[in-house]
Amino acid sequence: MPNRINILVVDDHPLFRHGVVTALQGEPDFNVVAETSSGEEALALARTLLPDVILLDVNMAGWSGIVTAEKVSIACPATAIVMLTMADDKDKLLAAFKAGARAYVLKGVSAQELARVVRSAAAGEVYVSQSIAGEMLVSLTQGKAPDPLQELTERERNILSLIGNGMTNREIGEKIFLSEQTVKHYVTNILQKLQVRSRVEAALVANRHGDPAQR
Numbered sequence: 001m002p003n004r005i006n007i008l009v010v011d012d013h014p015l016f017r018h019g020v021v022t023a024l025q026g027e028p029d030f031n032v033v034a035e036t037s038s039g040e041e042a043l044a045l046a047r048t049l050l051p052d053v054i055l056l057d058v059n060m061a062g063w064s065g066i067v068t069a070e071k072v073s074i075a076c077p078a079t080a081i082v083m084l085t086m087a088d089d090k091d092k093l094l095a096a097f098k099a100g101a102r103a104y105v106l107k108g109v110s111a112q113e114l115a116r117v118v119r120s121a122a123a124g125e126v127y128v129s130q131s132i133a134g135e136m137l138v139s140l141t142q143g144k145a146p147d148p149l150q151e152l153t154e155r156e157r158n159i160l161s162l163i164g165n166g167m168t169n170r171e172i173g174e175k176i177f178l179s180e181q182t183v184k185h186y187v188t189n190i191l192q193k194l195q196v197r198s199r200v201e202a203a204l205v206a207n208r209h210g211d212p213a214q215r
Contacts, residue, residue, distance in 0.1 A: 004031040005122045008045055010068070011057040011084065012037040016107065020055060020084075023111035030118070039063030039071075046076045052122045056101075058085040058092055066095050073100025080121035093128065097200070103127035116166065123168050126200040130207070149206070151193040159186050163199055164206040 007024055009032060011017040017035055024030045034045050039062055046054060054072060058065040069081045082103040083096045093104045102121045105114065106129040117127045149157060162172045169183040178186075187199065196202050 004029050005053060005118065006031050006033045006049070006051045007118065008033060008042065008049065008051040008054045009035040010037070010039065010042040010054060010060075010065075011035075012060045013057070020114070023114065024055075024118070026111075027115050030115070039065065039068030042068050043071050043075060046072050046079060050076060051079055053080045053082060053118050055082050055084055055118070058083050058087075058089075058096065066092065066099050069096060069101050070099040080124070082117060082121050082127075088129065097126075097198075105129055120166055120168065123170075125166070125168050126198060127166065128200050128204065149194075152190060156186055156190050156193070159183065160190055160202060160206050163187070163190075164203045 007030055009017055009021050009024070011020065014037070017037070021032050021035055024032050033049050033051055036042050036045060037060070039056075039060055042054065042056065043063075045051075056065045056069055056072075060068070063071070065083055065085075069083065072079060072081060077100075080103075081096075081099075081101040082105060083101045084105055084107055085092065086107050088106060096104050102124075103117050103126060105117055105127065109117070109129065120127055149160070152160065158176065159172055162175065167175070169187065170180045172178070173180045173183045176183075187202075190202055191197065191199075194202055194205050196205060
């Protein structure tokens with residue numbers, strides 16, 4: 001069996017935290033190594049256990065999730081941080097990614113989708129809940145061309161569509177028969193043409209303008 005993804009769950013609501021732990025433990029490739037209700041203890045556990053992924057509540061007593069994320073990302077840069085939140089707050093999303101998070105997930109997400117996000121984060125990918133994608137896009141595209149996708153080639157539009165579906169470079173390469181390195185090169189070109197800094201922003205642009213692959 002491949003190496004399992006080691007996960008630390010941090011949330012100050014015991015019932016919700018228990019539900020998340022139970023859902024994750026049901027996945028054969030997941031191993032919840034610890035759980036805690038505080039950011040301070042989360043940092044100590046992260047340093048000791050070096051988990052692959054931390055699920056981190058945005059709003060907690062004591063250190064907030066944003067503060068904790070920043071400290072954990074500095075102390076354990078190899079650990080992927082997935083933020084959990086009740087509210088679709090654009091400012092907190094931006095603060096979370098600035099603090100080092102790789103994913104920003106609403107707590108209403110299904111267990112299956114959460115598992116997919118955890119795997120994606122562990123693989124180095126990024127994720128933003130779709131319900132806040134539209135609002136985020138307004139600030140990301142101000143001053144840009146009405147249709148930034150017009151600058152992309154057919155191949156690039158196809159790859160962007162797959163990015164929007166949450167696929168990793170490796171998964172994209174397997175689907176369209178290209179090497180992972182070639183896909184990475186295409187992704188770099190896509191980011192430059194769309195004038196965005198990350199796959200998250202590129203996916204948001206694609207979401208706003210419809211499926212790029214259908215153009």
